[in-house]
Amino acid sequence: MATVADPGTAVKRPPGAAPPVWNRRRREALAGYAFVAPDLLGLMMFVGLPMVLSLGVSLFSADGFGGYTYVGLANFRQMAEDTQLWQSVKVTLTYTVAFVPIGFVVSLGLALLVRDHFPGVGLVRTMFFLPHVISLVVVGIAWQFLLVDKQGAVATLLRPVGLGDTSFLGDPSLALGSLVAISIWFLMGYNMLILLGGLKDIPREYEEAAGIDGATAWQKFRHVIWPLLRPTSFFVLVNSVVGSVTGLQAFDLVYVLTQGGPAGSTSSVVFYIYQQAFTFNNYGYAAALTTVVVGFLVAATGTMFGLTKGGRFDAG
């Protein structure tokens, strides 16, 4: 280590001066702090501070014009009776429960399909990924156009099977399902790529050996690929859960496609918070809701890591 870095000066150092090793360490540490500082301060300012602030602001009633009145825990108490909030919790849970498993299975299926070479496989992979490149606003507008009632392309194509008059975005029982489907279409190529990265690291020999032993395709998948892919699968699933709950995809889509409607059927928690703040100027209540969501996320991720012994997607 650094103890042998500079034997020449170590001997000749003037009496009273700090040992060079110590000096060097200090210089390294100072450089380290200086290099990390801009990013660290930025994260504190724009991620850390807002999180702390939300806790503080949640104790106030804020009108958005700089007027703050201390209300104690009133904002938190309000949540219990807020039926719209509970409706939005239900929307978020439904979205997550539908999106995460279906999205995962679709992505894994695509990854297995394009894992090995066939003519044009590169182009096929690119085409699966393409929706993810487009912005969610464009995606939202495009699908709104395709799903226009009665006239839209989807309605026209589905008329022969009797679904020509179905309103995929206007029917409260269908709108959320449409959002889930569009989200999957948007994200499947991205998760497919991550899973492909994981599949690449599984040595071929394992599957070949299983094949020699007479394993079927399903058995190979079940007993070779699935266990070895577990860290990557875990990463994709955690990502999807966090993305669903925090509205990473759904927010833009909901904003463009449905504005939370019809009848609140697509108003997710983050969209509801957005509305409380920017439509109704209830900043204090919105901050209280933010605090609860952050607390929930911290607890959920902690639990998930505990249950899976660290998730093992960081350790080799």
Added chain:
Amino acid sequence: MPVRLRAIVGYVLAMVTVAPLVWLLVAVLRPADELFDVTLPSRLTLDNLLYVLTEVPIGRYMVNSAIVSVAVTVIALVLHSMAAYALARLRFPGRQVIFSMIVSTLLVSLPVVLVPLFLVAKELGLLDTYAGLILPAIFHAFGIFLLRQYYLTIPRELEEAADLDGCGYFRRWWQVVVPLSRPVLASLAVLFFLANWNAFLWPLTATRDPELRVVQVGISTLQGQYGSAWNYVLAATVIAAVPTLVAFVLGQRRLVEAIKTSGLK
């Protein structure tokens, strides 16, 4: 599955996947009165695109988006690379704690902290400014994390060989580490540019001034403004998507690499 069957299934699914986007593109080139037809257009026209380019300040929106996306990408690459180098290579007390703190912010996404972030930006006087669009978008743990992983794999000897007397840490980083990490920096550049060009929620929240509208906010307001004039709204969305597609085509390999390695193992 035999190769031929896999190929056919792949082609069919791939075409179904891109069909909505192709449909959008064709719709924009249709004459307005055929917009909802499902047959081939009787003729192709640039009227819709030309109308949007001349009657809507979409050029302004695109310039704003370009300023913000490029600024965020460049600043973020420099800062993240510095931080990642320190976290991977330099020894200092508290390094592990700082790294864990940075990684833990990955949990918090923009929609969740939107309201308090808005209040912070307001107090700092950042609303309705370019700085307000750029600064909060820079700081994200993903890039730091990915770069650190990469820097851990660079052999220490390369760096120490350059450790000439008087060659400080800054020059080591700039002259040895940065050139060695060009591929991963390029991957992140594509990723950051796309993410910021496509960003909607923060610009929507942080700006009211039409002069500062970025392209995603611009086209979403058109949607309200032009209501059922679908041909113009769609033309604007296609124009907004062009730079994304160009960046994607140019940087596809890099982008794919970045995403694949983000699975980490």
